[in-house]
Amino acid sequence: MxxxxxxxxxxxxxxxxxxxxxxxxxxxxxxxxxxxxxxxSMRLLSETAMRFPEALSFSSGAPYDGNHDLAALSFHLERYVKHLREKGLPEERITRTLFQYGPVNGFIQDEVALMLKRDEDIDAPPGSIMITHGYQEAALVALRGLFSSPDEVLLTVSPAYVGIRGAARMLDIPVRGILESGPDGLDPETVRESARALRAEGKRAVALYLVPDFSNPSGTVIPLEARRRLLQVAAEEELILLEDNPYGLFARDGETLPTLKSLDTTRNVIYLGSFAKSAFPGARLGYLVADQPVTDAEGTTRLLAQELSKAKAMYSVGSSSLSQAVIGGILVENDYTLRPATRELAAVYLERLDTVLDALAGHFPAERHEEHGVSWNEPRGGFFLTLRVPFTADLAKMERSARDYGVSWAPMSMFHIEGGGYREIRLGFSNLAPEAIREGIARLARFIADTPRD
Ligand SMILES: Cc1ncc(COP(=O)(O)O)c(C=O)c1O
Structure with a gap:
C-alpha cells in the first residue's frame, strides 16, 4: 500500500x-x-465470532434458520401476482409493477395498512406508510427528515440497538442516551428530565428512539401505564417517539401490549417496522408510518411519509419490487395478519428463551449468585437477555471465550450510548436449538468460573 x-x-x-x-x-x-x-464494533464482533465456527454463538440476533423455506419464496411471489390479477390489473401493469421503477414509497402500502390494523390495531392510511429497505432505511429516512440543525439532539434508550446510533452518526445527528431503569425499560419521567436538561443547555430534543417490546439488547418491555405516560411526556415536551417494533409478535399468549402507535392520539409517534423477524431479513424490507401533516410555505399540506419520500428517493430510489411482491404475497396468503402465522415461530423462540433461563438457573443456583458473581434478567419474550458477570466483558474476553471455550456472546458495553455495561454480556438465543443452548450455557459457565474477577 x-x-x-x-x-x-x-x-x-x-x-x-x-x-x-x-x-x-x-x-x-x-x-x-x-x-x-x-x-x-458489530462487524468486529461478527468477524471474531466467525473466526471460531465451532463455537456456539449467542452473539447475534439472527432469526431461526428452520423458518426459511426456498419453495415459499416463489410461492409467495406467485401469490402476489395472482392477487394483482384478482384485483383486475391488466397483465402489462403487473409486469410493469414487478420489472419497472416503481413509486418511491412502494406499492404494498394497502396490504401493510391492513396488517397494521389487524395485528396492532394501528389505523394508518396507506398514504402515511413508506415501504423501506428494512428498518435501517426507515430510521435513516425519518432521522434525515426530522433533524435540520446541529442543536437538535436524538434521545435514545440506552443500551440500544446499534442501528440507531449508527444511523444518527452517519447523518451527523448528536445522540444522548437515557439509561433504562430496570426490567420496565425507559422511565417516562427520566425522558422528561432529559428533554428539559437539553433545553437548559440551549439544545432541543427532537425525537426519542425506543423499542417498547423486548428491546434489543436488554429484552425489556415497557408496561402499559408507562406507555401512556411516555405518550403524555412526548406531547408535553414536543418529542417525536420513534417506535421500533421488530419483536412485538413474539410475546407469550395473552401478554401482548398495545404499541405506542396504537395508543397515540396526538400523532407523536413515528412507527418503524421490519419484516426481518416476522418474515425474513434477506428481503431487506421494512416500513415507516408517519401520519403527521406537514404544511409548506404555500399552505399545502401533505403527510410526513409523503414529504420523506424525497429523502428515500435519494437513498434508494425505491424498495425492491421483488421483495415487496414476496412480502405482499405473504400478507395476502395470511389474510393480512402475521400474528397467527407467527405463533409457531413464537413458540420456537419462547422455548429457546425458557431453555436459556433454565440452563442458567441450573449452573448458577439463586442461593449461589453472590458467590458466582452472576445474575441475569428474565425477559418474557424476544431474542435477548442480559447476563451480569464478575469481570470486564470486552471483545478480547469474548475472543478467548470463543477460542478456548467454544462459546461466543456480545459485550453489552457495545450497546451503551453513554458508557456502561462493562460487566454485562448479551445472550442472543434465537438461532440456537435447545440442545445447543444447554451445551453453550455449560461452556459459558466454565468460562465464567475460569475467568479472574477484575
Ligand atoms: C431493535 C431492532 N430493530 C430493527 C431490527 C431489524 O432491522 P432491519 O429491518 O434493518 O433488518 C433489528 C434486528 O436485529 C433490531 O434488533
Missing amino acids: NTPAVQGTEARTARITGEDGLVSLRQEWLHPAIVDPEMD
Whole structure:
C-alpha cells in the first residue's frame, strides 16, 4: 500500500494523486463515522465470532434458520401476482409493477395498512406508510427528515440497538442516551428530565428512539401505564417517539401490549417496522408510518411519509419490487395478519428463551449468585437477555471465550450510548436449538468460573 505521507492542505491534493500517481487515501479524510472504531464494533464482533465456527454463538440476533423455506419464496411471489390479477390489473401493469421503477414509497402500502390494523390495531392510511429497505432505511429516512440543525439532539434508550446510533452518526445527528431503569425499560419521567436538561443547555430534543417490546439488547418491555405516560411526556415536551417494533409478535399468549402507535392520539409517534423477524431479513424490507401533516410555505399540506419520500428517493430510489411482491404475497396468503402465522415461530423462540433461563438457573443456583458473581434478567419474550458477570466483558474476553471455550456472546458495553455495561454480556438465543443452548450455557459457565474477577 502506498499511503502518501503528507499532512494539512497538501493532503487535499494527495487525495487524488499519491506519490506514485495512483489514487491513495487516508482514513481520516473520510467521514468521521467511518473513522470511528465504535461504528465498526458489530462487524468486529461478527468477524471474531466467525473466526471460531465451532463455537456456539449467542452473539447475534439472527432469526431461526428452520423458518426459511426456498419453495415459499416463489410461492409467495406467485401469490402476489395472482392477487394483482384478482384485483383486475391488466397483465402489462403487473409486469410493469414487478420489472419497472416503481413509486418511491412502494406499492404494498394497502396490504401493510391492513396488517397494521389487524395485528396492532394501528389505523394508518396507506398514504402515511413508506415501504423501506428494512428498518435501517426507515430510521435513516425519518432521522434525515426530522433533524435540520446541529442543536437538535436524538434521545435514545440506552443500551440500544446499534442501528440507531449508527444511523444518527452517519447523518451527523448528536445522540444522548437515557439509561433504562430496570426490567420496565425507559422511565417516562427520566425522558422528561432529559428533554428539559437539553433545553437548559440551549439544545432541543427532537425525537426519542425506543423499542417498547423486548428491546434489543436488554429484552425489556415497557408496561402499559408507562406507555401512556411516555405518550403524555412526548406531547408535553414536543418529542417525536420513534417506535421500533421488530419483536412485538413474539410475546407469550395473552401478554401482548398495545404499541405506542396504537395508543397515540396526538400523532407523536413515528412507527418503524421490519419484516426481518416476522418474515425474513434477506428481503431487506421494512416500513415507516408517519401520519403527521406537514404544511409548506404555500399552505399545502401533505403527510410526513409523503414529504420523506424525497429523502428515500435519494437513498434508494425505491424498495425492491421483488421483495415487496414476496412480502405482499405473504400478507395476502395470511389474510393480512402475521400474528397467527407467527405463533409457531413464537413458540420456537419462547422455548429457546425458557431453555436459556433454565440452563442458567441450573449452573448458577439463586442461593449461589453472590458467590458466582452472576445474575441475569428474565425477559418474557424476544431474542435477548442480559447476563451480569464478575469481570470486564470486552471483545478480547469474548475472543478467548470463543477460542478456548467454544462459546461466543456480545459485550453489552457495545450497546451503551453513554458508557456502561462493562460487566454485562448479551445472550442472543434465537438461532440456537435447545440442545445447543444447554451445551453453550455449560461452556459459558466454565468460562465464567475460569475467568479472574477484575
Ligand atoms: C431493535 C431492532 N430493530 C430493527 C431490527 C431489524 O432491522 P432491519 O429491518 O434493518 O433488518 C433489528 C434486528 O436485529 C433490531 O434488533
